[in-house]
Amino acid sequence: MRKQTFSLAAVAAGAALALTACGGVQTTAGGGSDSGDYPTGAVNMPVGASAGGSSDLISRQISRGLSDELGGSFPVINREGANGALAAAEVAKAPADGSTISVQNASLFAITPLAVPEDQVTSIDDFDVVQGVSRDDYVLVASKGSGFDSIDSFADADGKVTYGTTGVGTGAQLACALTFNVNKTPAEAIPFDGGAPALTALLGDQVDTACLQVGEAIENIRSGKIVPIVVFGPERVEFLPDVPTAQESGLDVEVAQYRFMTVPKGTPQDVQDAIAGAMQATFETSEYQDFNEQNNLTPMEISGDEVVAQLEEDKQRYADLVEEYGIDLGDAS
Amino acid sequence: MDFSAFLDGFGVVTQPGNLVYCLIGVVVGMLIGVLPGLGPAATMAILLPIVYSAHDPVAAIIMLAGIYYGAQYGGTITSVLLRIPGEASSVVTVFDGFALAKQGKAGTALGIAAIGSFIGATISIIGLTLLGPLVAEFALDFGPPEYAALALLGVLLVATIGNGNTVKALAAAAIGLLLATVGSDSFTSADRFTFGSLNLEDGIDFVVVAMGLFGVGEILYNLEERHGKPHVPAAIANIWPSRKELKEAGPAIGRGSVIGFVLGVLPGGGAVMASLAAYAAEKRVAKDPSRFGRGAIEGVASPESANNAAATSSFIPLLTIGIPANASMAMLYAALLVVGVTPGPQLIDERPDLFWGVVNSMYIGNLILLLLSIPLVGIFVRILRVRPAILAPITALITILGVYTIRNSVFDIFLMIVFGVIGYLMKKTGFEPGPMVLAFVLGSLIESSFRRSMLIFDGDATGFVTRPISGTILAFVVLVIAFPLIKRAFRRRSTPATAEAAASEDAPREDSLR
Numbered sequence: 001m002r003k004q005t006f007s008l009a010a011v012a013a014g015a016a017l018a019l020t021a022c023g024g025v026q027t028t029a030g031g032g033s034d035s036g037d038y039p040t041g042a043v044n045m046p047v048g049a050s051a052g053g054s055s056d057l058i059s060r061q062i063s064r065g066l067s068d069e070l071g072g073s074f075p076v077i078n079r080e081g082a083n084g085a086l087a088a089a090e091v092a093k094a095p096a097d098g099s100t101i102s103v104q105n106a107s108l109f110a111i112t113p114l115a116v117p118e119d120q121v122t123s124i125d126d127f128d129v130v131q132g133v134s135r136d137d138y139v140l141v142a143s144k145g146s147g148f149d150s151i152d153s154f155a156d157a158d159g160k161v162t163y164g165t166t167g168v169g170t171g172a173q174l175a176c177a178l179t180f181n182v183n184k185t186p187a188e189a190i191p192f193d194g195g196a197p198a199l200t201a202l203l204g205d206q207v208d209t210a211c212l213q214v215g216e217a218i219e220n221i222r223s224g225k226i227v228p229i230v231v232f233g234p235e236r237v238e239f240l241p242d243v244p245t246a247q248e249s250g251l252d253v254e255v256a257q258y259r260f261m262t263v264p265k266g267t268p269q270d271v272q273d274a275i276a277g278a279m280q281a282t283f284e285t286s287e288y289q290d291f292n293e294q295n296n297l298t299p300m301e302i303s304g305d306e307v308v309a310q311l312e313e314d315k316q317r318y319a320d321l322v323e324e325y326g327i328d329l330g331d332a333s
Numbered sequence: 334m335d336f337s338a339f340l341d342g343f344g345v346v347t348q349p350g351n352l353v354y355c356l357i358g359v360v361v362g363m364l365i366g367v368l369p370g371l372g373p374a375a376t377m378a379i380l381l382p383i384v385y386s387a388h389d390p391v392a393a394i395i396m397l398a399g400i401y402y403g404a405q406y407g408g409t410i411t412s413v414l415l416r417i418p419g420e421a422s423s424v425v426t427v428f429d430g431f432a433l434a435k436q437g438k439a440g441t442a443l444g445i446a447a448i449g450s451f452i453g454a455t456i457s458i459i460g461l462t463l464l465g466p467l468v469a470e471f472a473l474d475f476g477p478p479e480y481a482a483l484a485l486l487g488v489l490l491v492a493t494i495g496n497g498n499t500v501k502a503l504a505a506a507a508i509g510l511l512l513a514t515v516g517s518d519s520f521t522s523a524d525r526f527t528f529g530s531l532n533l534e535d536g537i538d539f540v541v542v543a544m545g546l547f548g549v550g551e552i553l554y555n556l557e558e559r560h561g562k563p564h565v566p567a568a569i570a571n572i573w574p575s576r577k578e579l580k581e582a583g584p585a586i587g588r589g590s591v592i593g594f595v596l597g598v599l600p601g602g603g604a605v606m607a608s609l610a611a612y613a614a615e616k617r618v619a620k621d622p623s624r625f626g627r628g629a630i631e632g633v634a635s636p637e638s639a640n641n642a643a644a645t646s647s648f649i650p651l652l653t654i655g656i657p658a659n660a661s662m663a664m665l666y667a668a669l670l671v672v673g674v675t676p677g678p679q680l681i682d683e684r685p686d687l688f689w690g691v692v693n694s695m696y697i698g699n700l701i702l703l704l705l706s707i708p709l710v711g712i713f714v715r716i717l718r719v720r721p722a723i724l725a726p727i728t729a730l731i732t733i734l735g736v737y738t739i740r741n742s743v744f745d746i747f748l749m750i751v752f753g754v755i756g757y758l759m760k761k762t763g764f765e766p767g768p769m770v771l772a773f774v775l776g777s778l779i780e781s782s783f784r785r786s787m788l789i790f791d792g793d794a795t796g797f798v799t800r801p802i803s804g805t806i807l808a809f810v811v812l813v814i815a816f817p818l819i820k821r822a823f824r825r826r827s828t829p830a831t832a833e834a835a836a837s838e839d840a841p842r843e844d845s846l847r
Contacts, residue, residue, distance in 0.1 A: 046741075050374070050660055050740075051374045051375050051377070051378035051660055051663070051664060052374060052378070052657070052660050052661075052663030052664045052666070052667060053663065056378065057667050060378070060381065060382075064382065076378075077741050078375070078378075078740060078741070079740055079741055079742075080535070080740055081531070081532070081534055081535040081740065082517065082531050082534035082535060085531060085534070086531055086532070086534070089531065115522045116517075116522055117524070119529075120531070120534075159791075160791060162788070162789055167519065168517075168518075168519060168520065168521065168522040169522055188788055188789075188791065189788075190477075190785055190788050190789060191519060191520050191785075192785070193519060193781070196600065196656050196657050196658075196663070197600065199656055200472070200473065200600060200650070200654075200656050201476060201477070203473050203654060203656075204472075204473030204474055204475065204476055205473075206476035206477060206789065207789065218675065219655045219675045219676065219677030219678070219679070220654070220655060220677060220678070222677075222679070223677060223678040223679055225654075225678065287385070290673075291671075294670040294671065294673065294675075295670060329522075330521050330522035330523070
């Protein structure tokens with residue numbers, strides 16, 4: 001009997017071990033630096049966000065595409081924390097042979113530095129950018145109860161307008177802060193832990209307005225429960241054709257979140273080319289295009305160099321705007 | 334409610350293919366629930382590609398939903414047998430569940446938990462079916478001030494659940510609140526107690542604290558004990574609860590289910606508050622509250638019913654207003670997007686087959702889980718017969734793996750071991766980890782909700798009292814504090830003659846003060 005119970009426990013523990021192994025696959029084999037046969041082993045794709053968010057979903061979609069195009073496996077590993085800085089640090093110090101690649105967010109490099117202490121700033125110089133992926137637009141929405149329906153209607157506000165944001169150091173916070181400052185509307189930021197709680201507060205009339213990602217807000221906009229005011233992209237969003245951009249409404253505010261593939265600095269060019277080629281092939285598939293549409297993502301499939309140029313430009317522009325209007329994103333900046 | 338659509342939903346579920354997917358989902362869910370750390374959200378992420386390749390995407394959604402509520406059943410097993418709660422909402426189950434296991438009644442505890450889970454979930458699905466959109470509106474009325482008031486009530490309840498010294502419980506709770514402040518301040522991004530480490534930037538994960546204080550602490554404590562006395566495996570007399578125990582647990586399951594359903598609708602902290610409130614409620618209505626923490630069957634039945642009911646009602650915000658209440662719901666949101674459906678107010682009208690298919694699959698899934706639990710309880714309790722010399726390292730391994738899988742961080746493993754040492758020292762000195770862990774969970778909720786409220790009120794705190802819901806909760810808080818005091822004052826005046834009666838009343842009275 002003793003023997004049997006022990007083997008039961010062993011089986012249970014064994015099953016537990018096997019299941020855990022599925023959770024965080026860490027394969028040591030690296031990618032080859034010889035041309036033509038990349039990858040030679042499993043390629044880790046750390047993502048700086050938890051399971052379920054858009055960063056995670058995009059990484060998983062790209063991972064599927066790479067795996068179909070190149071063969072081999074590209075396990076996505078959730079390494080959330082510090083706005084993505086933890087995952088970035090891991091990629092930066094990984095061997096530069098293509099065995100670790102990561103889809104990263106523009107906000108970590110262009111916006112987060114405005115809110116966090118100097119020593120926590122992640123620099124794009126630690127990475128080679130391989131390929132642009134897609135853009136995720138922000139939209140300013142108002143609750144039904146607030147009565148706001150356009151930028152002009154803020155002039156009638158009595159007292160401070162409250163705006164929910166998806167957190168400190170996010171593009172949503174920057175977009176909203178800039179809007180109210182440029183428009184000279186007295187306003188108060190209410191930071192929430194992500195888009196879902198901010199949307200909940202807006203639906204419940206707890207805050208007057210909020211800046212959210214289009215995908216988070218779109219269904220409630222369509223059903224008329226919240227009122228879209230402006231979008232912050234360079235042009236109107238395909239999914240909300242009737243909503244003007246901030247520029248069209250007379251505000252010089254343009255903030256967007258976009259994502260791109262990065263590898264550790266110094267990764268061989270042929271490996272980078274193989275990844276970029278496979279990603280471009282993935283972009284052509286209808287499955288990937290449907291994915292973008294379902295998640296309200298606008299393709300931004302530009303080259304790595306263009307991404308870096310855009311990042312540098314955005315970073316400077318945001319820093320200038322924040323300084324000009326005396327906006328404080330985080331006390332620690 | 335469209336009744337024919339509701340019935341058609343059963344037609345969807347009972348298709349053999351969908352039944353198989355439902356079965357796979359709940360079994361996988363139960364297994365990953367047993368292992369702390371690898372939660373349902375991560376599992377759903379790994380299995381998400383199935384939605385693309387399944388012959389029928391509705392079946393895949395049914396399976397993913399099954400993983401989520403199946404995991405709630407599995408989580409109880411480690412809480413009761415090994416004292417490692419995998420989720421914040423099963424911390425209170427540990428108190429009486431582990432005590433029962435030590436008395437050789439692990440089977441009773443697990444049996445009652447399975448039955449309570451089934452009833453709680455079923456009541457909650459019925460609530461979801463009939464009242465879904467209505468309660469969703471209630472969740473929207475819950476703004477930051479209401480969460481702040483609710484969390485304050487929670488901290489007060491934390492103080493009542495301990496079974497030892499009140500001062501020690503309060504001290505542990507205070508340390509828990511302090512631990513909750515670690516990390517980057519979510520309002521100003523200023524670093525607090527991070528000591529320059531990026532690993533602490535997002536604060537400490539609940540699982541790290543709970544596994545360390547409960548699981549590792551227990552292992553260390555047992556190592557010391559082991560040299561004192563030979564291991565006598567607890568006699569496992571009854572695998573299944575007796576009729577008398579079922580009768581005792583019945584009302585507790587009912588109350589727990591209702592509390593769980595109502596609080597579970599609240600995104601963010603709903604499930605923890607539900608299990609905590611359910612446990613505290615049982616302790617208050619019990620004739621002899623001192624039994625709690627020493628193996629009271631209601632102490633397992635009520636919170637387990639509550640956390641399953643809460644897990645089920647957390648589907649409501651997703652399905653009716655398109656808000657994912659937790660990470661698992663966010664994965665389900667993503668899965669629905671793949672099918673081409675954006676969860677939101679239109680879902681029930683646009684895709685009634687999907688809505689009712691998924692909702693009705695939960696009736697069947699929970700039934701499967703109950704039937705599965707019966708033989709599994711018998712197997713799992715045998716783990717307790719394994720010698721500590723073998724069980725302890727296995728438990729240690731499970732906790733280490735569990736903590737590692739949360740965010741693939743080795744740092745977290747070391748942090749857990751530190752908490753393990755703290756847990757051991759606490760046990761040696763008579764402090765309980767329960768209040769500390771629960772206060773830790775509620776701490777960030779209370780702080781961020783309070784600060785958010787003050788921003789919304791523009792610094793005017795009277796808003797807490799004038800808003801109807803938060804005002805009511807705060808009145809309740811005052812009542813909970815004042816009631817025992819008034820009762821004591823009243824008793825002292827009315828019964829000066831019978832000192833004997835007063836003495837016999839002493840124990841429960843002290844207890845109700847906690």
